[in-house]
Amino acid sequence: MVQKTFYFNNQNELETLLRDIKGETIYKSASGILMQLYNPRIDIDEDLMVKTINKACPEACLTGLTSANLAGNALDISQYPVLLSISFFKDTKLYQYEFDMDTTTAFVAGRVMNEALDGIENLKCMQIFYATTSIAVDNFMFEFNHHSVAKFGAKAGRSVDKNNTAHVYGKKVYTNAFVVVAFASKSLRIYMDNNLGWQPIGVEMVATETHGDYILSKIDGRPATDIYSKYLKVKPDKYFFENVCEFPIIIERDCLKIARVPASYREDGSIVFTSGIKKGDRFKLSFGDKDVLCSLSKQSASDLSTFNPQAVYVFECGNRMRFLMHDFLKELALFSDIYPNLSSVTGYAEIFITPEGKGADLNSSLVTIGLTEDSDADDRIIECRTFEPTEEDSSYDENKPIPFVERILAFLESTSQELDKLNHELENIAFTDQLTKIYNRWELERKLEEHIDFQDQEKPFGLLFIDIDHFKNVNDTYGHDIGDNVLLAVVNLIREKLKPGHVFGRWGGEEFIYLAPADNENELFEFAESIRKTVDEVCFLTVKHLTISIGATMARPEDTLESLVKRADDNLYTAKETGRNKVVLK
Numbered sequence: 001m002v003q004k005t006f007y008f009n010n011q012n013e014l015e016t017l018l019r020d021i022k023g024e025t026i027y028k029s030a031s032g033i034l035m036q037l038y039n040p041r042i043d044i045d046e047d048l049m050v051k052t053i054n055k056a057c058p059e060a061c062l063t064g065l066t067s068a069n070l071a072g073n074a075l076d077i078s079q080y081p082v083l084l085s086i087s088f089f090k091d092t093k094l095y096q097y098e099f100d101m102d103t104t105t106a107f108v109a110g111r112v113m114n115e116a117l118d119g120i121e122n123l124k125c126m127q128i129f130y131a132t133t134s135i136a137v138d139n140f141m142f143e144f145n146h147h148s149v150a151k152f153g154a155k156a157g158r159s160v161d162k163n164n165t166a167h168v169y170g171k172k173v174y175t176n177a178f179v180v181v182a183f184a185s186k187s188l189r190i191y192m193d194n195n196l197g198w199q200p201i202g203v204e205m206v207a208t209e210t211h212g213d214y215i216l217s218k219i220d221g222r223p224a225t226d227i228y229s230k231y232l233k234v235k236p237d238k239y240f241f242e243n244v245c246e247f248p249i250i251i252e253r254d255c256l257k258i259a260r261v262p263a264s265y266r267e268d269g270s271i272v273f274t275s276g277i278k279k280g281d282r283f284k285l286s287f288g289d290k291d292v293l294c295s296l297s298k299q300s301a302s303d304l305s306t307f308n309p310q311a312v313y314v315f316e317c318g319n320r321m322r323f324l325m326h327d328f329l330k331e332l333a334l335f336s337d338i339y340p341n342l343s344s345v346t347g348y349a350e351i352f353i354t355p356e357g358k359g360a361d362l363n364s365s366l367v368t369i370g371l372t373e374d375s376d377a378d379d380r381i382i383e384c385r386t387f388e389p390t391e392e393d394s395s396y397d398e399n400k401p402i403p404f405v406e407r408i409l410a411f412l413e414s415t416s417q418e419l420d421k422l423n424h425e426l427e428n429i430a431f432t433d434q435l436t437k438i439y440n441r442w443e444l445e446r447k448l449e450e451h452i453d454f455q456d457q458e459k460p461f462g463l464l465f466i467d468i469d470h471f472k473n474v475n476d477t478y479g480h481d482i483g484d485n486v487l488l489a490v491v492n493l494i495r496e497k498l499k500p501g502h503v504f505g506r507w508g509g510e511e512f513i514y515l516a517p518a519d520n521e522n523e524l525f526e527f528a529e530s531i532r533k534t535v536d537e538v539c540f541l542t543v544k545h546l547t548i549s550i551g552a553t554m555a556r557p558e559d560t561l562e563s564l565v566k567r568a569d570d571n572l573y574t575a576k577e578t579g580r581n582k583v584v585l586k
Helices: 011-022 025-029 046-056 106-118 137-144 226-232 240-244 290-307 318-324 327-336 404-431 441-453 471-478 480-495 521-536 561-577
Strands: 002-008 032-039 061-066 082-089 093-100 123-131 150-155 177-184 189-195 199-211 215-219 249-253 256-260 262-265 271-273 282-287 311-317 343-347 349-353 359-362 366-372 380-382 461-468 503-508 511-517 548-554 583-585
Touching (some): 002 011, 011 082, 032 046, 046 061, 061 123, 061 177, 082 343, 093 106, 106 177, 123 137, 137 349, 137 359, 150 189, 150 311, 150 343, 199 404, 226 282, 240 262, 256 359, 290 318, 290 327, 311 318, 311 349, 318 327, 318 343, 327 343, 349 366, 404 441, 441 503, 441 511, 441 561, 461 471, 461 480, 461 521, 471 480, 480 503, 480 511, 511 521, 548 561, 561 583
Parallel strands (some): 032 061
Antiparallel strands (some): 002 082, 032 082, 150 349, 189 366, 199 215, 199 282, 215 271, 249 256, 262 271, 311 366, 349 359, 461 511
16 A cells, blocks of 8 residues: 655646656556545636546546635635645555435435445445535434444535635535545554544533534523633624634543534524534533643654554644644644655544444544554554643743743643532532432433433433332331331342433432333333342342332323323322232333
């Protein structure tokens, strides 16, 4: 595998390059040829450029996009040359797919992509480039995310000052499309690195209302722009983006931090993003430190070098470039010094998804992909880098005062950590039952309302209303201390059934609520029966034998908190009236 990178400024230079490329011996013998075209210029005929390359090199897979230029006149890259990077593969086959979203839907495109992937042997990874204004990339990828392959790529950007249109390249120039290349090989190995560096600060907030894929309307029930007015004193005006882009929101999904950068606002206080946002997302504001970002990039470049890549693709967010300004060239140099022929582009988002499905389209990050056809190498995936300062990173000098900004950032970070710890302690007090240490009724109601609100996004779920049979006799016979011990024993038995996505708490007295994901009534009934049998078969220390009754019901689209709980409670009443120690589901 060989990677070569070229630059050109106009059509004449491109045609000369293509003649040289076609003359390469490796061009004729390659098993697959990937051409990546990254264009920062606005004075070049894109349609002619793409048509020329496809005509000259029909054997190659041409992909690419327009570069993001968010720094304005302070760092205008519109005069930079166009980059054309070519990867010649020895053993890898490439398959290219293009979906014009003006003529199809994300669901249909995703299904077609899924069927295509089903037919590819030795599928290893996928590159996805796209340009869309209303469709989040995860809506497209949802239909084939079950394929255990790495996914990487970028979203096309544009110049905020020149106001050009963002395009993605394939067989032609698209303004609204997904262009995909699938890599299939037994020998191909991959290095993936997600380098963010922004640190979350302050209180956690919740996206309580969204519109479409990119618009966040309300945060904690208030207009989304209010958080910037409250915490940064930033008002929604013509400088909104410039004032908030340095403080992305950080969402944590599957233990992976994902940044989102506001692109603009609407008069109703909504915020428009360049990447998807979901109702129910929990997040914090964040801050960045150039020294930290530089240190993380040094670690990334060092790790990449140990992988010995034969090709390197770097995808950097335009917001990161804007934050670093001219230092972004120094950051890229860390990688190009190791691998001079790498390809790099700044976009509006960078895709990082592991073979296990962890990740998303990112903002403000630097995603590095290394490939090699050395079958003796091992795949290496770094999901998220954390800053661990070394002596080289330390700016402390006893002969100089510590810079003011550094002191402020240290203060914010330390304060945020202390607030997180304090909030966690307060949550334990406010949300848990003091005897059993499971959720109390207040928190159960909140969890239930949350699941009801998000029924269309979550897996179907059911509700179990659990009551300990004849518990009053236990208190009357043995006393309340023994009664408390019995409650704890039953809770601990049921707690062993808890899995991710389950919710369990004390409704009051000897009554408990258990919320469990379930596809249908049979699955819910079997789970409830397993709980009932577990309690029925245990010999308790003092009372010897206990039973429980359970009222079960599946959640329905029209349910409210009251209707769902009442239906489960009615079923519990039936279980009690018809003999106890049973599950009733209606």
